[in-house]
Amino acid sequence: xxxxxIQNIFNALQWGSFYSLIALGYTLVYxxxxxxNFAHGDIFMVGAYISFFVATFLLGGxxxxxxxxxxxxxxLGLTIPLTMILTSVVGVTLERVAYRPLRRKGANRLYVxxxxxxxxxxxxxxxxxxxxxxxxxxxxxxxxxVYTFGSITVTNLKIGVILSSILVFAxxxxxxxxxxxxxxxxxxxxxxxxxxxxxxxxxxIIVFTFVLGSSLAGFAGILFALSYPVLDPFMGALIGWKAxxxxxxxxxxxxxxxxLGGFLLGFVEIGVVAFFPSTYRDLIAFTILLIILCxxxxxxxxxxxTTKV
Amino acid sequence: xxxxxVPILLTALLALLTGLAYFEIIDLYIQSVIMFIGIxxxxxxxxxxxxxxxxxxxxxxAAFMAVGAYTASIINVALFTNDKVxxxxxxxxxxxxxxxxxxxxxxxxVAAVAGLMIAIPSFKTRGDYLAIITIAANFIVTSTxxxxxxxxxxxxxxxxxxxxxxxxDVVDLPWMLVWVCLSTFTCIWIIRRFVSSTYGKxxxxxxxxxxxxxxxxxxxxxxxxxxFMLSSGLAGVAGALFAHILGYINPGSFGILKSTECLVMVYxxxxxxxxxxxxxxxxxxxxxxxxxxxxxxxxxxxHMIAVLPDSYHLSQVWKWVIIPxxxxxxxxxxxxxxxxxxxLSDIFPRLKKFYKFK
Numbered sequence: 298x299x300x301x302x303i304q305n306i307f308n309a310l311q312w313g314s315f316y317s318l319i320a321l322g323y324t325l326v327y328x329x330x331x332x333x334n335f336a337h338g339d340i341f342m343v344g345a346y347i348s349f350f351v352a353t354f355l356l357g358g359x360x361x362x363x364x365x366x367x368x369x370x371x372x373l374g375l376t377i378p379l380t381m382i383l384t385s386v387v388g389v390t391l392e393r394v395a396y397r398p399l400r401r402k403g404a405n406r407l408y409v410x411x412x413x414x415x416x417x418x419x420x421x422x423x424x425x426x427x428x429x430x431x432x433x434x435x436x437x438x439x440x441x442x443v444y445t446f447g448s449i450t451v452t453n454l455k456i457g458v459i460l461s462s463i464l465v466f467a468x469x470x471x472x473x474x475x476x477x478x479x480x481x482x483x484x485x486x487x488x489x490x491x492x493x494x495x496x497x498x499x500x501x502i503i504v505f506t507f508v509l510g511s512s513l514a515g516f517a518g519i520l521f522a523l524s525y526p527v528l529d530p531f532m533g534a535l536i537g538w539k540a541x542x543x544x545x546x547x548x549x550x551x552x553x554x555x556x557l558g559g560f561l562l563g564f565v566e567i568g569v570v571a572f573f574p575s576t577y578r579d580l581i582a583f584t585i586l587l588i589i590l591c592x593x594x595x596x597x598x599x600x601x602x603t604t605k606v
Numbered sequence: 607x608x609x610x611x612v613p614i615l616l617t618a619l620l621a622l623l624t625g626l627a628y629f630e631i632i633d634l635y636i637q638s639v640i641m642f643i644g645i646x647x648x649x650x651x652x653x654x655x656x657x658x659x660x661x662x663x664x665x666x667x668a669a670f671m672a673v674g675a676y677t678a679s680i681i682n683v684a685l686f687t688n689d690k691v692x693x694x695x696x697x698x699x700x701x702x703x704x705x706x707x708x709x710x711x712x713x714x715x716v717a718a719v720a721g722l723m724i725a726i727p728s729f730k731t732r733g734d735y736l737a738i739i740t741i742a743a744n745f746i747v748t749s750t751x752x753x754x755x756x757x758x759x760x761x762x763x764x765x766x767x768x769x770x771x772x773x774x775d776v777v778d779l780p781w782m783l784v785w786v787c788l789s790t791f792t793c794i795w796i797i798r799r800f801v802s803s804t805y806g807k808x809x810x811x812x813x814x815x816x817x818x819x820x821x822x823x824x825x826x827x828x829x830x831x832x833x834f835m836l837s838s839g840l841a842g843v844a845g846a847l848f849a850h851i852l853g854y855i856n857p858g859s860f861g862i863l864k865s866t867e868c869l870v871m872v873y874x875x876x877x878x879x880x881x882x883x884x885x886x887x888x889x890x891x892x893x894x895x896x897x898x899x900x901x902x903x904x905x906x907x908x909h910m911i912a913v914l915p916d917s918y919h920l921s922q923v924w925k926w927v928i929i930p931x932x933x934x935x936x937x938x939x940x941x942x943x944x945x946x947x948x949x950l951s952d953i954f955p956r957l958k959k960f961y962k963f964k
Binding site (some may be wrong): 327333334352395398399402403404407408410411414415416418419421423424425426534537545549572573576579580581584586587590591594595596 | 733743870926
């Protein structure tokens with residue numbers, strides 16, 4: 298009994314890590330721009346695909362690749378930074394091409410949201426149209442090691458996923474609270490009009506935010522692809538929506554909230570699957586989240602804004 | 607004349623379409639395109655109440671469509687046909703024709719009750735938090751349907767074609783076309799009456815400033831309740847029609863993608879513009895159906911000038927790349943949608959001479 302509980306806790310932590318990493322991207326962009334970047338789930342998918350191509354390239358899977366096959370750990374070490382850079386290029390491109398012109402024109406915020414939604418659909422279906430419907434199977438980069446404690450089995454991957462997501466969160470927390478650029482990000486979310494007056498380049502900060510968010514999504518893509526090595530173009534859609542819900546339940550705009558919200562969603566989902574048939578997972582998980590939002594409408598960490606009259 | 611021009615025009619349109627379909631001048635495909643245009647008009651204009659006039663961001667409109675679709679299908683199949691799950695027919699299948707409007711109304715009412723799921727949280731919650739509640743509501747509705755195996759679960763539900771055939775046995779007319787047209791006209795009329803009435807202007811007041819509206823004596827909670835229930839009820843009617851046109855529904859067709867389509871039509875037309883929603887629904891449906899023919903043409907064209915390799919063919923998937931791309935470009939050049947928040951008579955003031963539509 299306790300063994301299965303601990304086993305489930307590990308599963309929940311693993312799924313929670315995926316959700317948190319994506320939710321962090323949502324919450325970063327939202328905090329700075331008040332924009333729900335609905336394309337973020339699909340940037341996660343793009344990240345997974347980029348890491349697939351990078352890893353296959355480095356393993357010598359293509360004719361124009363390096364002539365020697367690198368060992369798996371070195372491939373992984375190179376894939377992670379390359380994927381994060383390339384994914385953030387995608388995210389920043391979206392910002393430059395689609396969101397920034399609209400922002401400059403002073404369009405209604407909801408039109409930017411719709412544009413983001415459209416960009417997500419373009420990414421999904423463009424991928425499907427170009428690469429075809431066949432699913433890609435991800436190469437195995439790290440040898441699976443199974444640790445057994447009594448009746449509990451944990452793979453090294455699962456531990457790696459959980460630890461690295463916590464590490465990433467710690468780095469992000471450091472950037473946001475301790476560095477100058479993080480201070481500028483917080484300042485923008487506090488007062489968007491006073492910030493340019495203080496000589497802070499607002500566009501640079503926004504681009505930096507998209508770089509952070511997208512590279513986190515790319516990192517989540519690698520971790521997800523390593524754990525569930527089958528890629529398909531619509532893998533990001535549902536996870537993205539769920540991560541967004543997690544970010545809102547945590548209190549959108551606050552990175553601690555997004556992180557904890559992701560883990561909360563992971564625990565709720567795994568908990569539901571442990572007791573009910575797995576088709577009830579979405580139903581019960583979303584109902585619980587809805588109830589949380591009804592009781593605490595601004596999320597767990599969100600601060601209710603007082604409206605001045 | 608000025609007062610009656612719109613009803614006369616619409617009656618003529620209805621008679622024309624029915625006649626063309628009856629004498630088979632327009633084939634079944636064109637008929638179904640016309641019916642989908644009608645359904646999309648209902649969906650877009652009903653979502654416009656919440657997203658346009660009230661300024662909230664509801665992105666789970668397909669959920670109410672699903673509720674309406676399943677309610678109408680279950681009522682009709684259970685009452686008028688011999689079904690494995692619901693047993694033999696309760697009423698004679700000839701009555702299906704006369705009961706159909708009532709079934710539509712009932713499914714609208716049930717969907718309106720489902721709309722309470724969003725309306726009640728909306729008292730306290732606003733903006734993005736409400737958006738998330740609507741998304742969650744959409745997931746909840748579809749996964750509830752998946753988990754009820756007696757109505758087919760994820761496999762879907764069928765048997766509505768029998769109802770349509772039964773209606774055509776009684777009086778030989780293209781009944782679905784008639785019902786879709788009548789419901790579309792009624793829906794637009796209801797919305798127009800509602801938002802231009804003194805009572806309905808409270809919704810626009812909420813959009814402009816909720817606190818000020820409350821101070822001026824608008825019962826904001828009740829207005830929100832009415833707006834959400836009206837919007838979801840009309841979506842339910844659209845869903846009921848949708849189910850009977852296709853004859854088969856499954857929870858997958860009422861997912862987030864369908865909600866996204868509704869959102870796109872509202873913002874394409876312009877927030878708070880009824881004629882914008884109608885135009886956007888027509889343009890959007892024609893774009894989707896038109897690309898069905900344009901894409902193979904582009905494909906063969908590109909192969910002729912040898913841009914594409916022989917092994918690769920442009921498939922219909924490109925439709926869902928092109929449509930969002932068109933919309934993104936449109937947003938860049940006309941960020942307020944086709945009509946902004948104006949109506950047709952605001953853009954062409956001379957039209958006011960010819961019709962009055964309240």
